[in-house]
Amino acid sequence: MKVCFVSTRGKVRAAMAKSIFTKLAKMLLLNVEVYSAGIEPEKNLPENVIKVLTEKGYPVEGIHPVGCESLPYDRIDILITLSPEARDRCPYYINHKRREHWVLEEVKDQSDLAKLRSIRDNIERLVKEFLKISHT
Structure with a gap:
């Protein structure tokens, strides 16, 4: 199974x-093969994103913003968009067995650790719901 998360820039939410999701x-x-991408990908993952992920033991190796063209996009089974831009601009493929849109606020200030932690925790909740993991 291939799962892909797509946001606008691919550097925070995706x-x-x-x-x-990987962990x-x-x-x-x-x-599961897990991918992430941005509609307009930026070059680097912000240090504070790495920080808030590692605080909870989430892996950061191999995670960097890429465009959808860098992925096996037409072979993705489940596509989850995380921004209105991604929802509106990601093409539909018949191979996509499932497509969802998760409403997540964009974090414009990557120095705001509290906001990044809030987004991380919200994504964690959504992933657990998706995977049917009980919240503890």
Whole structure:
């Protein structure tokens, strides 16, 4: 199964979702390839995104913003968009078995750790709901 998270720039929401989903799916022994992308990808993952992910033990290796053209986009099984721009601009493919849009506020100030933690925790909640993991 291939899951892809797409946001506008791919450096906060999509990167966090990939990291969180990867760890939780692994804990459930799921055989999943997880991707993240941005509609208008930026070059680097902000240091504070790395910081808030590692605070909860989420992996950051191999997570960096890329465009959808860098992915096997037409072979994605589940596409989850995380911004209105991604929802509106990601093309539909018949191979996509499921498509969802999660409403997540954009974090414009990556120095705001409280806001980044809030987004991380919200994504974590959404991933747990998606994977049917009880909240504890």
